[in-house]
Amino acid sequence: MNSISQSPVVEEPGVELTIKGVVQGVGFRPFTYRLASRFGYRGTISNSADGVVLRLAPPYARLDSFLRCLRDEAPSLASIASVETRQIDDFPLVPELVIQESDHTGRVNTMIPPDAAVCDDCLREMFSKKDRRYRYPFINCTNCGPRFTIAESIPYDRANTSMSVFPMCPACGREYHDPLDRRFHAQPNACPECGPELSWYDSRGTLINCDDPLSEAVNALSRGLIVAMRSLGGFHLVVDATNEQAVRTLRERKKRPAKPLAVMVADLREAMKICRISRSEMEELRSHRRPILLLRKNEDSPIAPSVTSGLPHLGLMLPYTPFHHLLFRAADTTRMLVMTSGNRGGEPICTANSEAMEKLADIADFFLFHNRDIVTRVDDSVLKFSNDKRRFIRRARGYVPGFVALDRDLPDILACGAELKNTFCMVREKTAWVSQHIGNLSSLETLEFFEESIRHMQDILRFTPDAIACDLHPDYLSTRFAESTGLPLYRVQHHHAHAAAIMAEHGLSEEVFAVILDGTGFGPDGTVWGGEILLAGFTSFLRLANIEEMMLPGGDAAAREPWRMALAVLWTAFGENGFRDWQHIVPVLKKIEHEKRTALVQMMSRRVNTPITSSCGRLFDAVAALLDYCLVSGYEGQAAMQLEAAAWQSVVGESIEHATADEPCLPVAINERANRMVIRIAPMIQTLVQSSSFLDNRSACALAFHRWLIQSVTSAIEQLASRHGRKNIVLGGGCMQNTLLLDGLTGSLRSAGFDVYTAEKIPANDGGLSLGQAMIAGMLHHRN
Numbered sequence: 001m002n003s004i005s006q007s008p009v010v011e012e013p014g015v016e017l018t019i020k021g022v023v024q025g026v027g028f029r030p031f032t033y034r035l036a037s038r039f040g041y042r043g044t045i046s047n048s049a050d051g052v053v054l055r056l057a058p059p060y061a062r063l064d065s066f067l068r069c070l071r072d073e074a075p076s077l078a079s080i081a082s083v084e085t086r087q088i089d090d091f092p093l094v095p096e097l098v099i100q101e102s103d104h105t106g107r108v109n110t111m112i113p114p115d116a117a118v119c120d121d122c123l124r125e126m127f128s129k130k131d132r133r134y135r136y137p138f139i140n141c142t143n144c145g146p147r148f149t150i151a152e153s154i155p156y157d158r159a160n161t162s163m164s165v166f167p168m169c170p171a172c173g174r175e176y177h178d179p180l181d182r183r184f185h186a187q188p189n190a191c192p193e194c195g196p197e198l199s200w201y202d203s204r205g206t207l208i209n210c211d212d213p214l215s216e217a218v219n220a221l222s223r224g225l226i227v228a229m230r231s232l233g234g235f236h237l238v239v240d241a242t243n244e245q246a247v248r249t250l251r252e253r254k255k256r257p258a259k260p261l262a263v264m265v266a267d268l269r270e271a272m273k274i275c276r277i278s279r280s281e282m283e284e285l286r287s288h289r290r291p292i293l294l295l296r297k298n299e300d301s302p303i304a305p306s307v308t309s310g311l312p313h314l315g316l317m318l319p320y321t322p323f324h325h326l327l328f329r330a331a332d333t334t335r336m337l338v339m340t341s342g343n344r345g346g347e348p349i350c351t352a353n354s355e356a357m358e359k360l361a362d363i364a365d366f367f368l369f370h371n372r373d374i375v376t377r378v379d380d381s382v383l384k385f386s387n388d389k390r391r392f393i394r395r396a397r398g399y400v401p402g403f404v405a406l407d408r409d410l411p412d413i414l415a416c417g418a419e420l421k422n423t424f425c426m427v428r429e430k431t432a433w434v435s436q437h438i439g440n441l442s443s444l445e446t447l448e449f450f451e452e453s454i455r456h457m458q459d460i461l462r463f464t465p466d467a468i469a470c471d472l473h474p475d476y477l478s479t480r481f482a483e484s485t486g487l488p489l490y491r492v493q494h495h496h497a498h499a500a501a502i503m504a505e506h507g508l509s510e511e512v513f514a515v516i517l518d519g520t521g522f523g524p525d526g527t528v529w530g531g532e533i534l535l536a537g538f539t540s541f542l543r544l545a546n547i548e549e550m551m552l553p554g555g556d557a558a559a560r561e562p563w564r565m566a567l568a569v570l571w572t573a574f575g576e577n578g579f580r581d582w583q584h585i586v587p588v589l590k591k592i593e594h595e596k597r598t599a600l601v602q603m604m605s606r607r608v609n610t611p612i613t614s615s616c617g618r619l620f621d622a623v624a625a626l627l628d629y630c631l632v633s634g635y636e637g638q639a640a641m642q643l644e645a646a647a648w649q650s651v652v653g654e655s656i657e658h659a660t661a662d663e664p665c666l667p668v669a670i671n672e673r674a675n676r677m678v679i680r681i682a683p684m685i686q687t688l689v690q691s692s693s694f695l696d697n698r699s700a701c702a703l704a705f706h707r708w709l710i711q712s713v714t715s716a717i718e719q720l721a722s723r724h725g726r727k728n729i730v731l732g733g734g735c736m737q738n739t740l741l742l743d744g745l746t747g748s749l750r751s752a753g754f755d756v757y758t759a760e761k762i763p764a765n766d767g768g769l770s771l772g773q774a775m776i777a778g779m780l781h782h783r784n
Contacts, residue, residue: 012058014043014091019070020051021081022113022402025156027142028052028078029099030184035073036097039066044092047102047155049462051110057091076288077113077143081405081431099179102155108462111401111433112151115232115378116288117320119144121182126322127329132171137214137323138196138372142186144288148401149233149374150188154460158187162373169194188372196372198323203361214323217368218330221337226250228342228356228364232321233378233397233436234349235342235356237363240334244304247338251306253363255345258634260308262292262315262380266328266335271316274301274336280388289398290320294384307338312645315382320398323370341379348439348449351377376456377449378436386739387746392763393737395423400436401457404761404771407507410778414454414465414487416478417770418494420519420636421763422446424454424478425770426463427778432504433457434762434771440636441477451481469777471497473522490777494521494769495529498732499536501772502764506730506757511537513544513726513754515713515745518733518765519559519617519636528552530615530733531679533716535724538779544724545670545677545716547619548572551610553600558618562639563592563631564600565622571604573685586689588628616709616735619681623705626689627698637734644738647702656707656744663700664691666708668715677719679712710744718752730757734765 019028029045032054036043043056060066063085071080092098118126122139125131133139140146150161158164168176172191175183183189190196200213210216217227217238224246227238237254239246241263251257265271268286275295277285285293292315297308308314317339319325327333341349342360350356351374356367382394392399408430415425422438435453439446457463469490470482482489492500498521499514514534523529531547551568558564566589571579583589583597604610617640624630624639629646633639650663666687669680684705693700717729729749736742736758746756762768 013087013089014058015056015060015063016086016088017054017056018048018050018052018084019054019080019082020084020110022077022079022111023052024110024112024154025142025147025151025187026077026113027075027184027186030142030179031073031075031078032070033097033099033179035066035069041066042092042094042096044094044098044100046100047157049103049108049110049154053103055088055092057093075143077116079402081403102157108154108460110154111403112154112156112460113147114289114398114400114402115147115149116144116398117290117318118322118325119288122322123325126325133191135326136192136195137198137321137326138188138190138370139322140186140188140190141182142184143182145186145188146232146372149376149378150372151460152375154462156187161187162375163188163190166190166195166372196370199369199371201357201367201369203365203367205357205361213368214326215330217366218327218333220366221334222332224249225365226253226363227366227368228360229368230353230356230370230374233374233376233380234351235360236339237342237360239338241307241336241338242302242304242334244306247304247306250338250340250363254340256340258309258638260311260313260315261338261340262317262382263303263307264317264319264324264337264339267318270335271318274298274303275314275316278385278388281385284383284385284390285316285318289381290318291381291383291398292317294382294393303336311641312648313384317380339380346440346443347445349377349379376436376453384739386743389758389760391737391739391742391759392761392767393765394421394437395434395763395767396436401433404432404434404505406430406432406504406775407509410775411466411781412463413467413469413774413778413781414463415469415770415773415777416471416482417773418471418766419473419476419478421765421767422450422478423767423770424450425774426457426461426465427774428461428463432771432774433461434768437767447477447481450478467777467781469773471522471773472524488781490773490780492773492776493524493541495532495534495733496536496541497769497772497776498764499534499541499730499772500538500775501762501768502730502732502757502759503536503538504771504775505759505761508728508730508757509538510728511535511726512728512730512757513717513720513724514541514730514732515717516733517616517735517741520613520615528611528613528615530613530617531619532614533677533713533720535726536730538776539783543676544720545679546614547616547679548681549612549614550618550622550681551604552613552615552618553603553610555609555611559621559633559636561632562621562625563589565618566625567597567600568604569619569622569626569681569685570689573682573689576605582689586626587695588626588631591631616733620735623688623702627694627701629698629702637737640735640738643702643705644740646699647706647740649699650703651740655747656703656710656740662693663697663704663707664688664693666704668708668712670712670716670719677716679716684708706738706740706744709741710748713745714748714752717749717754721754727753727755728757729754732759732764732768736764
């Protein structure tokens with residue numbers, strides 16, 4: 001570290017700027033060095049546990065202009081949360097600016113940046129025969145490359161990353177130590193002389209010696225084989241996306257018969273051949289985050305039919321690592337590759353070479369390994385756009401560990417999330433860090449991933465929680481983990497957490513109407529909630545309305561077999577006596593074995609294993625089954641996705657307001673029961689199954705159901721507003737991933753004069769509710 005003398009006490013003080021946010025590992029210090037030099041400043045720049053600290057000696061004229069430039073011109077990967085300024089008397093006595101080594105002490109208030117796609121400058125170098133990194137698959141600089149996935153702790157220095165085992169050669173070392181070089185303190189900096197390398201293995205674990213492992217991978221893919229490829233945050237299973245037989249083989253081996261697969265294409269030109277892409281979607285695809293984006297397929301798309309299993313949208317992404325680009329530049333490669341998570345069903349994505357060989361050898365024909373360790377596993381992010389706004393399905397690579405800025409100080413809180421689409425959240429002061437997508441906490445492997453990810457984030461932030469939050473459900477593994485810590489525990493109702501998450505994202509402090517439509521959430525009354533309108537604040541909520549309750553025949557089995565919910569809603573609509581006639585009239589139910597139907601009818605008649613639910617997700621399942629779109633689900637949400645896809649077939653353009661065909665008019669009925677409004681489903685189901693369109697125009701019926709739900713919620717909100725005088729509404733829950741529903745409901749409520757807030761920075765599904773848990777627990781703990 002440079003030895004710098006400090007000033008004596010003088011009349012004119014110096015100034016210290018502490019810049020917090022994502023400001024380490026993004027080239028922020030050299031940027032600050034250049035900017036401060038432009039202003040003629042003298043002093044020191046260093047990384048600290050708080051972020052980046054700039055200590056300036058007087059004179060430092062035009063400081064306001066400097067601060068504006070600091071925010072306006074910051075590197076693209078940086079995200080400034082705050083700049084704290086204070087006068088200092090012990091300012092450094094130096095004739096110029098000096099970049100110092102990192103300060104490892106203190107409470108951590110900064111964060112490692114997310115991983116970033118390879119930048120254009122690095123790509124130009126990689127494909128230049130004159131460059132020393134020509135065709136080097138691990139090229140990077142301060143503007144791109146791995147960050148979070150290789151980091152072990154803060155400060156983000158090479159010694160604290162998995163690159164510590166690769167000593168830099170003299171040439172890389174000169175770049176690394178030059179403040180004016182693009183690779184100044186680029187922690188993953190490397191070249192063919194000193195950095196990571198690729199290797200090629202067969203499925204028996206035998207190393208195949210070859211000059212170019214990437215060329216071997218291209219050859220295998222062109223022959224319809226499956227390659228397990230180690231990427232940035234874990235493994236991908238890769239096949240030619242235009243080869244139907246190869247895709248089918250992948251599905252059979254991975255035991256993934258129906259869930260859509262993601263596709264990576266060579267460039268934007270190829271993407272536009274496959275899908276319709278708006279300007280906002282184009283910008284997101286090409287951003288340094290490089291997510292999987294759900295896009296509407298073109299009718300003449302060359303993608304194999306089995307990739308999407310009949311759904312109209314395709315998950316598409318562009319290359320984000322150097323070796324992805326090298327793969328697509330090879331002469332014989334396809335321009336479109338399936339890249340799906342390298343894991344067994346229900347388990348986390350594989351990260352280590354040995355783990356992948358053990359778990360994927362019965363799926364992949366070959367393995368493309370590299371020897372740069374992945375410290376923490378991170379899946380590809382999945383999102384889509386609606387109303388020109390970003391909507392997360394899965395928030396992970398490229399966005400995590402990005403923070404959510406809060407409007408109030410909170411104690412250190414760890415929130416453990418839910419069971420499905422689990423994430424956890426850590427809150428400190430005015431900053432919340434929502435973790436990467438963990439997955440469904442239904443296996444020991446995923447629980448271990450959950451626990452290791454919490455430990456990793458705690459190590460990075462030096463975080464010891466004052467209290468912990470979990471879901472109200474007593475049997476969730478996340479709940480049991482929270483209970484095991486011995487910390488002050490706050491149990492948060494599932495839908496209250498959904499509401500609080502969106503309130504936190506938008507800085508809402510007053511009570512709001514919260515419309516939360518999702519699959520299931522444990523209610524304080526012991527029933528299964530899922531179609532709720534709440535009056536919600538951060539410390540309390542009131543259940544004002546819900547979808548009419550129905551039976552959940554077989555409990556969790558009803559979510560896997562939507563035909564069960566079809567029988568349940570017919571029972572609700574027609575009663576036990578009328579139901580016995582209608583179960584024989586509805587044609588689709590004849591596809592279910594008579595013995596199974598009989599057993600289920602007996603179960604409902606005796607009220608055995610038939611919990612009560614107001615779940616909107618299960619209502620979607622019921623209608624999808626009645627219309628014969630999905631009787632048995634191959635993956636979570638399949639029935640609802642197919643029902644939405646069917647409804648879009650009757651829509652002209654992008655709005656539910658324009659239909660292509662007459663649709664049945666489903667009656668909106670809202671009753672008052674026990675001081676709570678109930679959105680009746682019985683009249684809607686009765687009208688639906690008796691309409692002329694029920695057998696003749698299923699798509700129109702699917703659209704009519706969406707319209708009925710929008711109209712019902714809007715009507716309920718209007719009635720509640722006349723009593724409670726609220727104008728702010730938050731829309732959350734997994735059903736809000738349905739674009740037709742979300743956009744239709746947003747438009748309807750705004751037309752009625754309400755201010756509507758939706759999830760934009762976090763998922764509307766259970767992947768976002770850990771933020772709400774943390775907010776509620778933080779407020780309660782602070783109050784206590």
